[in-house]
Amino acid sequence: MNDLPDKTVRNIVIIGGGTAGWMTAAALACRLSGTGSSITLVESTEIGTVGVGEATLPQIRGFNQMLGIDEAEMMAKTSATIKLGIEFRDWGKLGDSYIHPFGNYGEAIGPAEFHHCWVRTHASGNAQSFEEYCLSIMAARAGKFALPPDNPSSVLDAYTHAFQFDASLYAAFLSSHAKDNGAVHVEGKVVEVATDSETGFIVSVTLETGEEISGDLFVDCSGFRGILIEQELETGYDDWSEYLPCNRAYAVPCEIIDPVRPFTRATARHAGWQWRIPLQHRIGNGHVYCDRYISDQDAVDQLMSTLEGKPLADPKQLFFKTGKRRNLWNKNCVAIGLSGGFLEPLESTSIDLIQSGIVNLLNLLPEKECAAADANEYNRLMDREYERVRDFLMLHYVATQREDGELWRDMRNMDWPDSLKHKIDAFKHRAIVPDYTHGLFAAASWLSVFIGQNIIPEHYDPRADLMADEALAEELGRIEKHIAQSAGQMTSHDVFIAEYGASFEGAAT
Numbered sequence: 001m002n003d004l005p006d007k008t009v010r011n012i013v014i015i016g017g018g019t020a021g022w023m024t025a026a027a028l029a030c031r032l033s034g035t036g037s038s039i040t041l042v043e044s045t046e047i048g049t050v051g052v053g054e055a056t057l058p059q060i061r062g063f064n065q066m067l068g069i070d071e072a073e074m075m076a077k078t079s080a081t082i083k084l085g086i087e088f089r090d091w092g093k094l095g096d097s098y099i100h101p102f103g104n105y106g107e108a109i110g111p112a113e114f115h116h117c118w119v120r121t122h123a124s125g126n127a128q129s130f131e132e133y134c135l136s137i138m139a140a141r142a143g144k145f146a147l148p149p150d151n152p153s154s155v156l157d158a159y160t161h162a163f164q165f166d167a168s169l170y171a172a173f174l175s176s177h178a179k180d181n182g183a184v185h186v187e188g189k190v191v192e193v194a195t196d197s198e199t200g201f202i203v204s205v206t207l208e209t210g211e212e213i214s215g216d217l218f219v220d221c222s223g224f225r226g227i228l229i230e231q232e233l234e235t236g237y238d239d240w241s242e243y244l245p246c247n248r249a250y251a252v253p254c255e256i257i258d259p260v261r262p263f264t265r266a267t268a269r270h271a272g273w274q275w276r277i278p279l280q281h282r283i284g285n286g287h288v289y290c291d292r293y294i295s296d297q298d299a300v301d302q303l304m305s306t307l308e309g310k311p312l313a314d315p316k317q318l319f320f321k322t323g324k325r326r327n328l329w330n331k332n333c334v335a336i337g338l339s340g341g342f343l344e345p346l347e348s349t350s351i352d353l354i355q356s357g358i359v360n361l362l363n364l365l366p367e368k369e370c371a372a373a374d375a376n377e378y379n380r381l382m383d384r385e386y387e388r389v390r391d392f393l394m395l396h397y398v399a400t401q402r403e404d405g406e407l408w409r410d411m412r413n414m415d416w417p418d419s420l421k422h423k424i425d426a427f428k429h430r431a432i433v434p435d436y437t438h439g440l441f442a443a444a445s446w447l448s449v450f451i452g453q454n455i456i457p458e459h460y461d462p463r464a465d466l467m468a469d470e471a472l473a474e475e476l477g478r479i480e481k482h483i484a485q486s487a488g489q490m491t492s493h494d495v496f497i498a499e500y501g502a503s504f505e506g507a508a509t
């Protein structure tokens with residue numbers, strides 16, 4: 001590859017060696033390899049990483065592919081399991097359970113979309129569970145998995161998957177990729193930041209050892225501290241805790257007692273919710289809560305009393321404020337990861353937002369002057385992502401019939417953002433799911449939460465009435481049977497993990 005033109009940023013400095021830092025370093029080093037650019041990552045092992053962040057979204061497969069990563073190797077080296085979706089327990093009402101799947105429901109029956117036909121049968125009192133029409137869900141519930149076919153013979157067989165992994169092992173795995181592609185790793189704590197007196201651009205950082213590292217572009221991956229984007233550049237923060245009030249968590253791993261099923265679980269509690277993320281060697285657990293509605297002691301007691309297996313460490317407390325940096329790109333600094341914002345982990349969106357930040361940065365890789373136009377476009381794209389994620393997360397809290405906690409009552413009665421109100425109204429009225437062309441959470445995701453949390457539309461697409469009752473019942477029966485058969489033919493998830501992990505070149509034989 002030829003060198004990039006002289007005016008392009010050449011020296012890129014990343015501060016932070018958590019998931020965000022190493023994902024950024026690995027992607028930039030891979031994509032800019034041979035262009036004359038230098039990538040330097042500085043991290044302080046004394047400060048350490050946040051140490052959570054184990055559940056991902058299917059988009060991560062695109063990231064791994066971009067880097068040429070062998071997924072069997074990645075899974076073996078990060079103790080990863082397969083994730084076909086997230087099970088939500090007790091969100092609509094106590095006792096409810098539904099899965100938000102990484103796949104679609106049914107297939108169009110005649111001119112109407114599938115879910116309109118299902119709503120029609122629901123209105124007539126003849127509906128099967130909506131879940132029966134989704135292969136990802138049926139496979140997840142049965143503890144089964146097979147790699148999705150590249151060319152499925154039917155839309156009913158189309159699905160995708162994500163991973164649950166040990167985040168520190170994933171960062172370590174990516175660090176060797178980054179270094180293989182020329183990224184330079186510097187251990188040390190940044191204690192000083194120098195800026196240009198005229199432009200305010202960051203010129204260099206100084207480590208505790210006195211070493212100075214200069215650069216054209218700085219990527220702040222320093223976690224909640226935001227040492228460049230906030231402590232130095234004072235960019236400001238859009239505080240969304242009014243919309244997403246949970247602000248603390250306790251996290252603790254425990255032993256596995258049952259075979260691992262390929263999904264994450266999020267169980268609603270009276271002042272928040274609890275996660276359960278199964279890896280190959282342990283289960284990650286955490287209780288996310290709002291301190292206005294429960295004491296820390298009660299929150300940790302609730303977590304520890306509901307663990308399935310023996311705890312493997314002391315519970316760790318984490319503090320956060322939901323929201324995002326006012327500008328994720330400010331001057332010659334781009335904030336990626338927790339330094340840029342955090343929207344709570346209910347839908348495993350943080351690692352995906354890291355990925356979006358990296359891809360947008362690569363697409364908009366600036367000239368040394370870091371023009372405001374580039375930054376504005378980056379910020380527009382990222383703001384849109386954050387707002388969509390915020391609305392989707394809020395939907396879980398507001399579409400509830402729970403009466404057993406102040407959190408649920410407050411969320412239901414609050415003033416929702418117009419963008420969310422519009423989506424809920426459109427669905428409630430006539431089963432319409434306004435879709436996105438780009439970005440996270442397409443129609444099937446919204447459908448899963450709407451229906452899973454008992455929002456049943458008053459009307460549906462009239463074209464769903466074109467078919468006679470018996471013909472519709474026959475079609476629905478055919479789809480249900482096809483999906484049950486396809487799920488039944490898959491391998492048990494445990495067997496898949498053992499065989500796939502052993503399949504990469506270099507696996508111990």
Ligand SMILES: Cc1cc2nc3c(=O)[nH]c(=O)nc-3n(C[C@H](O)[C@H](O)[C@H](O)COP(=O)(O)OP(=O)(O)OC[C@H]3O[C@@H](n4cnc5c(N)ncnc54)[C@H](O)[C@@H]3O)c2cc1C
Nearest residue numbers: 016017018020044050053055190222223337338345350351
């Ligand atoms: C409770 C909770 C649960 C979560 N669950 C999920 C999940 O399931 N899925 C998901 O996608 N995400 C999840 N996340 C988010 C996820 O943990 C983060 O997005 C991810 O770990 C990235 O963190 P980071 O790299 O931005 O920050 P960190 O891991 O905090 O890393 C910051 C880095 O900066 C370095 N650093 C800081 N200051 C300095 C300095 N002065 N000098 C040098 N280095 C410095 C640190 O040493 C560290 O290497 C969760 C977050 C929380 C709080």
